[in-house]
Amino acid sequence: MAYSEKVIEHYQKPQNVGSFGASSDVKERSDIGVGIVGAPECGDVMQLQIKVDEAGKIEDAKFKCFGCGSAIASSSLATEWIKGRTVDEALAIKNTEIVEELALPPVKIHCSVLAEDSIRTAINDWKKKNGHEVEDDHHHH
Amino acid sequence: MTAQDTTIYFDHASTTPCDQRVVDAMLPYFTSIYGNSSSRNHAYGWEAENGVDTARSQVADLLGAQPKEIIFTSGATESNNIAIKGAARMYAKAPSGSENRGHIITAVHEHKAVIDPCRRLEREGFDVTFLEPGSDGIITSEMVKDALRDDTILVSIMWANNELGTINEIPCIGKICKEHGAVFHTDATQWVGKLPTDVEADNIDLLSLSAHKMYGPKGVGALYVRRRRPRVRLEAIQDGGGHERGFRSGTLNVSSIVGLGAACAIAKQEMEAEGERLRGLRDKLENELMSRLEVVEVNGHREHRLPHMTNISFGFVEGESLMMGIKNIACSSGSACTSASLEPSYVLKALGVGDELAHSSLRLSLGRNTTEAEVDEAIEGIAAAVEHLRAMSPLFDLWKEGVDISKIEWQSH
Numbered sequence: 248m249a250y251s252e253k254v255i256e257h258y259q260k261p262q263n264v265g266s267f268g269a270s271s272d273v274k275e276r277s278d279i280g281v282g283i284v285g286a287p288e289c290g291d292v293m294q295l296q297i298k299v300d301e302a303g304k305i306e307d308a309k310f311k312c313f314g315c316g317s318a319i320a321s322s323s324l325a326t327e328w329i330k331g332r333t334v335d336e337a338l339a340i341k342n343t344e345i346v347e348e349l350a351l352p353p354v355k356i357h358c359s360v361l362a363e364d365s366i367r368t369a370i371n372d373w374k375k376k377n378g379h380e381v382e383d384d385h386h387h388h
Numbered sequence: 389m390t391a392q393d394t395t396i397y398f399d400h401a402s403t404t405p406c407d408q409r410v411v412d413a414m415l416p417y418f419t420s421i422y423g424n425s426s427s428r429n430h431a432y433g434w435e436a437e438n439g440v441d442t443a444r445s446q447v448a449d450l451l452g453a454q455p456k457e458i459i460f461t462s463g464a465t466e467s468n469n470i471a472i473k474g475a476a477r478m479y480a481k482a483p484s485g486s487e488n489r490g491h492i493i494t495a496v497h498e499h500k501a502v503i504d505p506c507r508r509l510e511r512e513g514f515d516v517t518f519l520e521p522g523s524d525g526i527i528t529s530e531m532v533k534d535a536l537r538d539d540t541i542l543v544s545i546m547w548a549n550n551e552l553g554t555i556n557e558i559p560c561i562g563k564i565c566k567e568h569g570a571v572f573h574t575d576a577t578q579w580v581g582k583l584p585t586d587v588e589a590d591n592i593d594l595l596s597l598s599a600h601k602m603y604g605p606k607g608v609g610a611l612y613v614r615r616r617r618p619r620v621r622l623e624a625i626q627d628g629g630g631h632e633r634g635f636r637s638g639t640l641n642v643s644s645i646v647g648l649g650a651a652c653a654i655a656k657q658e659m660e661a662e663g664e665r666l667r668g669l670r671d672k673l674e675n676e677l678m679s680r681l682e683v684v685e686v687n688g689h690r691e692h693r694l695p696h697m698t699n700i701s702f703g704f705v706e707g708e709s710l711m712m713g714i715k716n717i718a719c720s721s722g723s724a725c726t727s728a729s730l731e732p733s734y735v736l737k738a739l740g741v742g743d744e745l746a747h748s749s750l751r752l753s754l755g756r757n758t759t760e761a762e763v764d765e766a767i768e769g770i771a772a773a774v775e776h777l778r779a780m781s782p783l784f785d786l787w788k789e790g791v792d793i794s795k796i797e798w799q800s801h
């Protein structure tokens with residue numbers, strides 16, 4: 248399979264790899280939201296942790312990914328895009344934007360969906376911890 | 389620039405380069421000795437026939453067979469089809485169109501070129517048992533013995549497995565079949581030219597091979613068909629001019645057959661030394677990777693396997709991303725689990741590999757031109773790619789924390 252330049256770049260130098268602590272440690276921290284999602288199509292797993300300030304702005308984001316090159320690139324790109332945005336702005340990111348930016352072929356669309364889902368799951372986790380209402384709409388593809 | 393300038397070739401189990409000596413032997417047969425080997429009336433035909441006769445002796449010599457027992461084909465796929473369908477239909481217990489036509493034994497981790505002919509025979513009224521190997525990948529003579537029935541007419545067990553390199557108990561399986569009166573076929577595509585063969589001592593009735601796995605050209609192979617004690621008969625699957633004792637009609641591919649013969653002659657001379665050299669390199673590759681990285685496993689029996697290849701699994705890295713990280717190494721990748729672009733390996737599944745941990749595996753197969761420098765480069769490249777991916781792998785973290793990954797319920801979209 249031929250990968251786009253951008254996928255290769257993210258694969259070789261992924262941005263914001265890591266975490267703010269083991270899942271068990273960050274569970275209690277109200278400034279951190281965690282999203283762990285899996286792609287049923289292929290068994291790949293993506294973990295996104297976000298650090299959110301009092302105003303609801305994403306200060307920092309870290310990802311880990313067990314998945315194909317496109318999944319790695321999608322999550323790396325997602326962390327770049329959400330850093331500095333408010334949670335509501337981040338929720339507006341669509342997987343189709345990731346597909347476009349990384350020039351993903353049709354078989355790799357679900358890898359970008361994984362990234363979008365990890366953003367939503369992490370933000371919802373943060374919202375729940377902080378008593379915000381969680382909207383649960385699915386609006387990708 | 390071609391792949392050869394940039395990429396290490398560790399995929400000799402898929403195909404090998406043609407040895408220059410093989411090419412040299414073949415060349416005259418394209419433009420000078422171009423006769424049809426069945427033309428009996430002129431020197432062009434006789435010269436071509438001489439080339440084919442020499443090749444037939446060279447193949448027979450490598451197998452411990454008689455030249456008359458060698459049938460030239462287009463490769464192991466065709467040889468397997470002629471052998472399996474031909475023997476089943478010849479020795480059927482009931483005519484076409486009926487049920488219970490006879491019992492066939494093979495294994496789940498055979499090549500598709502054995503599995504699919506057997507599946508077709510199932511639809512034609514034969515009963516097929518697909519044996520499951522042990523976790524070491526090996527089919528033992530005990531397994532075959534336990535599966536034999538009064539109506540077993542054919543047993544087809546490969547000599548060495550193409551994904552794992554593991555070696556089945558061929559001489560013993562052959563002996564058991566002989567005692568039982570069942571025809572024994574072995575797909576020896578990965579074996580021949582790597583380790584010694586003696587169809588008499590090894591009790592083989594039918595044997596398939598392909599030239600391109602042993603430094604010969606692609607698209608040519610052979611089938612050994614026993615002629616004495618007992619004489620094995622086959623119902624031909626291709627009708628025509630009656631070439632190759634009627635088993636395989638069609639004008640012979642003289643230049644390629646000459647190439648196959650030359651490849652067999654070279655293998656006979658060189659395979660022992662070559663095997664030892666490659667075993668050393670393979671062991672180095674394997675041992676280095678295992679000592680540098682955690683959660684690395686060799687799939688299949690460590691001893692009973694071909695010397696030049698390894699099938700090795702790395703826990704907590706995904707297959708496609710691993711392949712992306714080792715672009716300069718041409719090899720095959722497999723995994724027991726699914727990925728969008730990589731087929732799950734039914735061979736690894738049969739071994740129960742990776743049920744418990746997400747992993748991916750590489751089949752690395754070395755060859756005649758492999759150098760130690762290439763092995764060293766591959767060790768560095770693979771170790772670096774695995775480490776790069778593990779630094780990103782949430783599953784590797786969980787494993788280190790002691791979490792049982794198979795028990796986690798992932799939230800899916």
Ligand SMILES: Cc1ncc(COP(=O)(O)O)c(C=O)c1O
Binds near residue numbers: 546548577598600
């Ligand atoms: C064990 C085995 N059998 C059969 C084949 C088929 O060989 P060919 O494609 O040359 O017909 C192969 C090669 O992939 C093989 O490894």
Ligand code: FES
Binds near residue numbers: 727
């Ligand atoms: S193939 Fe499944 S995440 Fe990319």
